[in-house]
Amino acid sequence: MILTEQKPIEEILERLNGENKIFILNCGGCPEGADTGGIKVINYLKEELEKKGKKITGSVSIDFLCQKALLRSRLRTRKKEIEESDSILVLSCGLGVQTSAAVISKICHPALNTITFGGITGMWQGTERCATCGDCVLDYTGGICPYTACPKELLNLGCAGQSNGKCETDPERDCGWELIYYRLKSIGQLDKLKEFIPPRDYSKMLPSAKLRKTNLWALDEEVV
Amino acid sequence: MTAETINNDTSTKLQSNLKDAIEKKKFAITCEIGPPKGADDKEIRETGEMLRGLADAINVTDLQSSVMRLGSLATCHILKEMGLDPIFQVTCRDRNRLALQSDLLSAHVMGIRNVLALTGDYTTTGDDPQAKPVFDLDSVQLLWAIKRLEEGYDIAGKELTVKPSFFKGAVVNPGADTEASYELQLIKMQKKIDQGAQFFQTQAVFDADVFERFMERISKMNMNVPVLIGIILLKSHKMANYMNKFVPGVFVPEPIIKKMEETEDKVSMCLEIAAELINKVKPICAGAHIQALGWESHVPSLLKKLDID
Numbered sequence: 001m002i003l004t005e006q007k008p009i010e011e012i013l014e015r016l017n018g019e020n021k022i023f024i025l026n027c028g029g030c031p032e033g034a035d036t037g038g039i040k041v042i043n044y045l046k047e048e049l050e051k052k053g054k055k056i057t058g059s060v061s062i063d064f065l066c067q068k069a070l071l072r073s074r075l076r077t078r079k080k081e082i083e084e085s086d087s088i089l090v091l092s093c094g095l096g097v098q099t100s101a102a103v104i105s106k107i108c109h110p111a112l113n114t115i116t117f118g119g120i121t122g123m124w125q126g127t128e129r130c131a132t133c134g135d136c137v138l139d140y141t142g143g144i145c146p147y148t149a150c151p152k153e154l155l156n157l158g159c160a161g162q163s164n165g166k167c168e169t170d171p172e173r174d175c176g177w178e179l180i181y182y183r184l185k186s187i188g189q190l191d192k193l194k195e196f197i198p199p200r201d202y203s204k205m206l207p208s209a210k211l212r213k214t215n216l217w218a219l220d221e222e223v224v
Numbered sequence: 225m226t227a228e229t230i231n232n233d234t235s236t237k238l239q240s241n242l243k244d245a246i247e248k249k250k251f252a253i254t255c256e257i258g259p260p261k262g263a264d265d266k267e268i269r270e271t272g273e274m275l276r277g278l279a280d281a282i283n284v285t286d287l288q289s290s291v292m293r294l295g296s297l298a299t300c301h302i303l304k305e306m307g308l309d310p311i312f313q314v315t316c317r318d319r320n321r322l323a324l325q326s327d328l329l330s331a332h333v334m335g336i337r338n339v340l341a342l343t344g345d346y347t348t349t350g351d352d353p354q355a356k357p358v359f360d361l362d363s364v365q366l367l368w369a370i371k372r373l374e375e376g377y378d379i380a381g382k383e384l385t386v387k388p389s390f391f392k393g394a395v396v397n398p399g400a401d402t403e404a405s406y407e408l409q410l411i412k413m414q415k416k417i418d419q420g421a422q423f424f425q426t427q428a429v430f431d432a433d434v435f436e437r438f439m440e441r442i443s444k445m446n447m448n449v450p451v452l453i454g455i456i457l458l459k460s461h462k463m464a465n466y467m468n469k470f471v472p473g474v475f476v477p478e479p480i481i482k483k484m485e486e487t488e489d490k491v492s493m494c495l496e497i498a499a500e501l502i503n504k505v506k507p508i509c510a511g512a513h514i515q516a517l518g519w520e521s522h523v524p525s526l527l528k529k530l531d532i533d
Binding site for chain 1 (some may be wrong): 279321343345346348351357359360361362363365368369379395396397401404405407408409411412414415418419427451472473491492
């Protein structure tokens with residue numbers, strides 16, 4: 001199970017600044033187990049957002065946002081609400097935010113920080129897309145992770161090492177920042193690139209004692 | 225000047241030849257030195273002597289192309305002791321934020337006043353691809369960190385006993401080859417200015433039109449910051465073909481490659497090509513940054529060909 005923690009509500013509100021109609025997308029997979037998703041959390045966020053005068057256009061819970069085909073088919077019935085929204089607030093790990101941003105042409109804000117994969121990676125059989133950094137920035141970068149898409153993990157735009165859209169580390173590899181640029185351009189959010197992002201807080205990568213226990217229980221507890 | 229006054233003298237004017245040259249609107253010349261792969265200071269002293277009185281400042285690369293070699297800080301220190309004005313290049317590849325800030329403080333107590341902040345090439349592009357890449361900060365965050373040090377605080381917000389101060393530079397690539405990379409270079413340039421960059425040096429340029437278009441664009445975006453054009457001394461047509469194929473953002477036009485291929489005197493042709501380009505762009509930029517790549521001994525002849533004081 002992927003272990004997540006909710007971002008501080010102040011941070012969520014700051015990221016939603018200037019956006020008034022919000023659709024809430026909840027992952028019924030891992031966050032339910034980590035107590036960072038589910039109806040209780042959705043209701044709490046609705047209440048906090050409404051207090052600040054925001055309108056919740058709708059909410060839906062889908063088992064495993066990281067399952068792209070399932071996500072696509074389930075979202076078809078919610079098209080109207082999503083279309084009228086300014087942005088989407090996603091309760092999932094970084095993988096779920098990335099799949100959501102890939103299928104929805106709106107800015108997708110992570111409501112959670114992903115701390116550790118804890119052994120099982122939901123429905124996405126791979127860990128290469130989410131760095132479990134504990135400080136998700138996917139809404140700055142159009143749902144493409146700058147830590148996993150760029151080998152230098154650059155936060156304030158790409159380096160000059162790209163050539164014809166490919167990375168200096170590997171001519172077969174797309175430059176992550178090129179992908180971010182075109183994604184943000186397609187949703188009219190290029191202004192996001194002008195914002196200065198201060199250095200990342202690496203201490204957030206360390207799982208708390210509580211999460212470490214959850215993470216390791218299958219390994220260090222006797223079954224019989 | 226005693227050591228003590230160098231270390232603590234932040235109230236008076238910043239001692240930088242380069243800053244003075246740029247502020248006086250003199251066409252500034254900086255030359256690059258790549259430290260040797262070995263515990264050897266002889267070559268640096270010789271190159272330093274060669275450039276004395278010709279270059280306004282000497283730019284020292286920081287493990288250029290991710291190749292392990294003598295350090296930028298030590299080399300800058302030697303040049304400073306020789307009475308020259310070094311530019312301390314700092315990349316984010318090999319040091320975390322603690323080491324970067326510490327080296328900046330070290331540079332300041334050694335009297336080094338020019339800093340050039342870069343991201344750095346990736347480790348696998350160098351001569352020891354097994355090394356661990358750091359990239360704790362990026363180049364914009366590094367400039368932000370330097371600004372904080374100058375304000376008397378480190379990144380963590382802890383107060384410093386004495387504040388350093390620097391003339392801060394950054395780099396930009398006018399030859400980025402896709403829409404995204406070109407636009408990203410421009411937005412990133414603005415971010416660097418916002419975080420305190422006071423001058424820029426560019427990736428090597430061979431085509432005056434590319435540079436002119438770039439300068440027009442930044443002027444339209446109101447980025448009124450001194451830009452030094454990057455000049456590489458082209459040693460052969462093979463070098464040009466190699467750079468066109470493997471060095472991102474560097475493009476040598478076909479007529480120049482042909483000139484190098486057909487000439488009997490590579491050195492004279494190389495200097496002619498560089499001088500022609502510099503003289504052409506001189507009215508639209510603040511200076512030139514010359515990368516001689518081993519041909520430092522020809523820099524004096526190049527400078528004689530330029531229409532500068």
